[in-house]
Amino acid sequence: MKKTLLITLTFAMIFACGKKAEPPQVEVPAEEAPVAAAPVNQDSIDAAQQAEELRQAELENQRIEQQRSLLEDMMNRLMAEEIYFDFDKASLTEKARALLAEAADIMQKEPTLYVEVQGHTDERGSAAYNMALGGKRAQSVVQYLIDYGVSSDRLKSISFGEEAPKAEGVTEEAYALNRRAAFKVQIIK
Amino acid sequence: MRWFLILMFGVALSYAAIDTVYLEIAVEGQRAIPLGLVHIEGTENIILHEAPHKTLERDFFMSGRFAPVVLPQYNRMTFYQNRVAYFVSGKITSTDDKQYELELKLIAVQSLTLVTGQSYKVPLEQVRQALHDFADMVSQQLTGYRGVASSRLAWVSKIRGYKQIVVGDYDGYNAKQATTHPSINTMPTWDRNLNKIYFTSFRNDRPQIFSRDFNTGRVQLLFPHLDQTFSPAASPTTDELVFTVSKHGRSNLWIADTESLRTRQLSYQRANETSPAWAPNGYEVLFSADRGGSPQIYAMDNNGGDMRRVTFVGHYNESASWSPLGGKIVYSSQDPGGFNIYTSDLAGGEVTQLTMNAGNNEHPVWSPDGMMIAFSSNRTGSYQIYVMRQDGSGVTRITGGTENTWPSWAPSVNTFHQESQGNNP
Incomplete structure (x- = not known):
């Protein structure tokens, strides 16, 4: 956990250095600014740097969270829109494969994303x-x-069988909606 | 516990001709025996869900051994016309200590002699059990086989949006919730001693087998070291449990000792195996495997050896149950119009369709005497539990409400325990 945080911070710093045009943030809280013993100058630089690091880490967290929900939403939305599995079949359709290729791209770019795939069937x-x-x-x-x-x-693959239907009813439409895979995307640092 | 026989009732008369008629029917064996049933007296002073003779009539009819002839009062001519040799009658009286006394009798029509009788002193909520017990006794007396009207069923009921395990009488009455966790609780199976129930719960966001002890109320996760476990089947002869373990999308059968909780994999097929069900002798298990793409019923011994296919007719055959009488299985098969219940012998021959044109009919299980089959069907729109005779006749819905599925019949009958403080005669 510590290590991951450190890497994230380093990452954030590199990111910060890259942006030369932006002036360092000097909005230091009043009580923190004057510190008796240490040179005021160095301190304010440190504080600014720290604040910047925190801000960048926060931004990075937001970005990953965005990617996470994008991945989850995309998979769930698209998975729900079409019959991805025929009755008593587990093979993927063309559309599912195309979609999963996109999902795989996101996962390769974002190493902190972990995916649990939940398999569902109709009743x-x-x-x-x-x-x-x-x-x-x-x-x-x-x-x-x-x-x-x-x-x-x-x-990770988990089966829910027919136990957690998305649509109630005994119509072919309901059955088709229930033959699906659902995704739980987690950020593990 | 005070049961006593009511001795010597009525006057002995002789009608030899009627006896002969009865014997002819009895010799034919498979035919149901006409059995008279006179409305129970004294019911005006007791509030029951249904009249006692209705409960008895169902018990006798569903047993597959009797054809009940119900009359409001004893009528010798009507019984003669229907070839009834014996009839059941009785009365209920309330006692001073807020209990009920049932005196139930089996009487010979021709002689009016008492064949057997039983007196019960029970609280209101046990009146039905007393009736079931007497129905089972009558069966013992007239056929040599004790009935299973006193047996219990477990099934899965949707309660406030969650699937929960409930346990009730074989006719659906006296149902009580056995699980309460707000998650999916399903696939119950009885411990052979009826002390526990094993089931699958998703309370940890994946399927895992738990047990619930009826005496202590303790709920225990059985195999925490295994990833996903479901579909338990308890051996009728040992403490062993066969169940499915699913990992990386592969489902295989495992066996465990429920005392030591030691587990081992039973078979290593590439196919997915599930729905295990034990042979009555405890040496073999039925299961389904999708070796050819869709599920078929197979059998193997309890070491994973001697594997052989059992069903050959039909594309999708699943959830088999092995008759306690031996040579027969019941299973669910997909037809163009839905799923139906079939029986066959253990070589896949003698295939008999038991349900048709009635929605989906799934998860059949035998009664402990092999005379009835419980299953779930959505023939009325929602899934409910039904019980029928083993030949497919007498289909009786035993549940109502939102949704009831996955019946599991207790493998034996608990003796009727009466907490009576009544007087001896």
Whole structure:
């Protein structure tokens, strides 16, 4: 955790150095400015630098969070829009594969993002068999991301079988919406 | 616990001809025996969910061994016309200590002699159990096989949006919640001694098998070292549990001792295996595997050896249950119109369709005497639990409400325990 934070801070500093045009932030809180023993000059520089580091770290956090929710939203939205799995099938459709390629790109750029893939089925058939099927579906998504180059440590497949339907009802539309993979994207530093 | 036989009732009369008729029917074996049932007296002073003769009539009919002939009062001619040789009658009286006394009798029509009788002193909530117990006794007396009207079912009920395990009588009455955690709780299976139930819960955001002890109320996560576990099946003869372990999208069967909690993998197929169900002798298990892409029923011994395919007809065959009588299985199969219940022998022959044109019919399980099958169906729109006779007749819905699925029949019948402080005769 400490190490990761340090790397993030270093990263933030490099980032800060890169932006030459921006003047250092001198908005130092009043009570912090005059410190008796130490040279005032050096201190204010340190404080400014610290504030800048914090600000950049904050920005970086926001950016990762943005990427995280982008990845999650994109996968979930697109996964919900179309039938990604045929009944009793776990193979990916063309559209799913294209989408997953995008997802894999984001994951490779953002090493702190970890993805749990949840496999779901419609309610038809046995609940136990659907657990196995949901696992197969989740794994086919995970395997695609692994094949694309994402480390398997950052991926996990969980099956919910038919237990957590997204749409209620016994129509083909409801079934299709429930045959899906859902994603939980976490930031682990 | 005070049960006593009511001795010597009525006057002995002789009608030999009627006896002969009864014997002819009995010799045919498979045919249901006509059984008279006279409305129970004294019910005007007791508030029950249904009249006692309705409870008894269902018990006798569902047992598959009797064809009940119900009359408001004893009528010898009507019984003769229906070839009834024996009838059940009785009365309920309330006692001073707010209990109920049931006197139930099995009487020969022709002689009016008492064949067997039983007196129960019970609180209101045990009146149904007393009736079930007597129905089982009558079956024992007339066929040599004790009935299973006193047996219990567990199933999954959607309660306030969460799937919970409930336990109730075989006819759906006296249902009580066995789990309360606000998550998905499903796939119950009974411990052979009826002390525990094993089930799958998603309370940790993944499927894991838990046990709940009925005596202590303790809920225990059984296999924390295994990633995802579900679909438990408890052995009818040992403390072993067969279940599915899922990891990296691969589902295989494992076996565990529920005392030591030691686990080992049972089979290493590339196919996904699930829905294990034990043979009555505890040496073999049925399961489903998707070796050819869609699930079929297979059997293997309890060491993972001697694996063989059981179902050959139908594209999708799943959730098998092995008849406690031996040579038969029941399972759910996908037809063009939905899922239906089928039985077959263990070589995949003698395939018989038991449900049709009635929505999806899934997860069939045998009663402990092999005479009935419980299953879930959405024939009325929502999934509910049904019980039918093993030939597909007598389909009876036993649940109502939002959604009820996945019945699991207790493998044996607990003796009826009466906490009676009643007087002896």
